[in-house]
Amino acid sequence: MTTLYFLDAAEFTDVSAVAAAQPGARVERLPGYVAVTSDGPIVVDRRATGVRHAVWYSALAAVGDGRVVQYDKDALKVEPIL
Amino acid sequence: MTSPTAQVREQGADPRGTPGHPVRGINHMAFPTFDPAGTIHFYRDVLGLPLVQTMQVKAWGPEYQRDFVHFFFDIGNADCLAFFYYFGQESYTDENLPPLLDLGRHVALHVDTLEDLDGLQKRIEDAGLKLDMRVMHETVESIYVRDPNNILIEIARPLRELTAADAVDAEVTAQALLDVLASDGEPTLDALWARKAELITSRARAAQGER
Numbered sequence: 001m002t003t004l005y006f007l008d009a010a011e012f013t014d015v016s017a018v019a020a021a022q023p024g025a026r027v028e029r030l031p032g033y034v035a036v037t038s039d040g041p042i043v044v045d046r047r048a049t050g051v052r053h054a055v056w057y058s059a060l061a062a063v064g065d066g067r068v069v070q071y072d073k074d075a076l077k078v079e080p081i082l
Numbered sequence: 083m084t085s086p087t088a089q090v091r092e093q094g095a096d097p098r099g100t101p102g103h104p105v106r107g108i109n110h111m112a113f114p115t116f117d118p119a120g121t122i123h124f125y126r127d128v129l130g131l132p133l134v135q136t137m138q139v140k141a142w143g144p145e146y147q148r149d150f151v152h153f154f155f156d157i158g159n160a161d162c163l164a165f166f167y168y169f170g171q172e173s174y175t176d177e178n179l180p181p182l183l184d185l186g187r188h189v190a191l192h193v194d195t196l197e198d199l200d201g202l203q204k205r206i207e208d209a210g211l212k213l214d215m216r217v218m219h220e221t222v223e224s225i226y227v228r229d230p231n232n233i234l235i236e237i238a239r240p241l242r243e244l245t246a247a248d249a250v251d252a253e254v255t256a257q258a259l260l261d262v263l264a265s266d267g268e269p270t271l272d273a274l275w276a277r278k279a280e281l282i283t284s285r286a287r288a289a290q291g292e293r
Contacts, residue, residue, distance in 0.1 A: 005282055007251050010242060011220050030286040032247040054219045061251065062258075064279035068272060 002066030002080040003037040005030075006059060014049045015059040019076075033061060042066070044076040110154060110162040111189060113233060116173040118151065120230030121165055128209040129202060131155040134162065157191055165231075175232070188234035190224070199225060199239045221248075254281050 006016040008029070016034040019042055020027045028035045036042065046056050053073070060071070063078055070077035115121045125131045136153040149169045154162040193199050203225050206213060214226040214234070222238040229235050258278040262269050 003279065005279055008247055009245070030282060031289050032250050033282055035282075052218050054217060058220055060275065061255075062278035062282055063272070063275040064283065068275070 001039050003035050003064035005062035006034045007061045008032055008034050011055045012059050018049045019044045041079045107159050108161045110164040112164040115165040115167055115231050117230045118167040124229050125155040188236050190236040190238050193239045202237050
């Protein structure tokens with residue numbers, strides 16, 4: 001199980017929404033953050049988010065029990081630490 | 083533990099930090115210049131920032147001191163950008179500064195609106211100067227230009243107001259960084275993301291417990 005945290009700010013809404021739309025993902029609102037949790041890997045397609053590069057590369061606020069295996073112009077992929 | 087600053091911010095205070103400390107902006111930032119003519123032209127004539135104070139000073143104090151002119155440009159809010167021109171001082175350029183550190187060291191001026199930003203870009207380009215870049219960042223849109231002293235000048239307009247959540251996140255991120263630096267592990271962004279997750283969840287639990 002891994003959790004991605006996004007700052008609860010307007011510019012990151014589209015990123016957290018794409019992450020949350022992944023099948024099996026659960027969303028929780030914490031004070032100041034949106035937390036997206038999944039039992040498996042979480043993949044966020046950058047183009048699906050529609051955000052500009054500066055926002056994309058600063059969107060990930062924190063990672064719980066996960067390992068970032070890809071974070072580039074195409075996608076963010078985080079795998080659970082087993 | 084929530085810092086006093088974060089507590090103030092969470093209570094809805096101005097996230098720019100007006101209450102809680104006595105500092106009110108920049109009195110002045112000062113740099114040496116070896117091109118005072120170009121510097122005065124750039125700030126006064128191109129950007130339209132008036133000179134509001136100058137001093138011509140006979141050398142005194144340490145033996146390396148030289149006669150100098152110290153001049154101040156108004157950058158709004160009664161803040162100033164200032165330069166020293168030292169008579170007879172040989173020009174110096176740090177040729178060994180790595181590009182990343184060169185970009186990291188810059189001055190960002192604030193404007194309120196898109197029209198203001200566009201207007202300054204036009205003034206720069208009408209003067210025959212070229213912007214380094216124009217970037218939509220997270221919370222500001224910025225233009226960048228080199229001044230005659232090769233100082234990177236950013237001019238930024240806000241895309242949104244900063245919130246209490248931004249201020250809390252700043253505190254959490256800084257604490258995560260301090261924790262990572264104090265740990266035995268290698269300081270990396272991955273380590274910071276992991277520590278920050280721990281801090282966010284512990285804060286959330288504490289907030290639930292208070293209810």
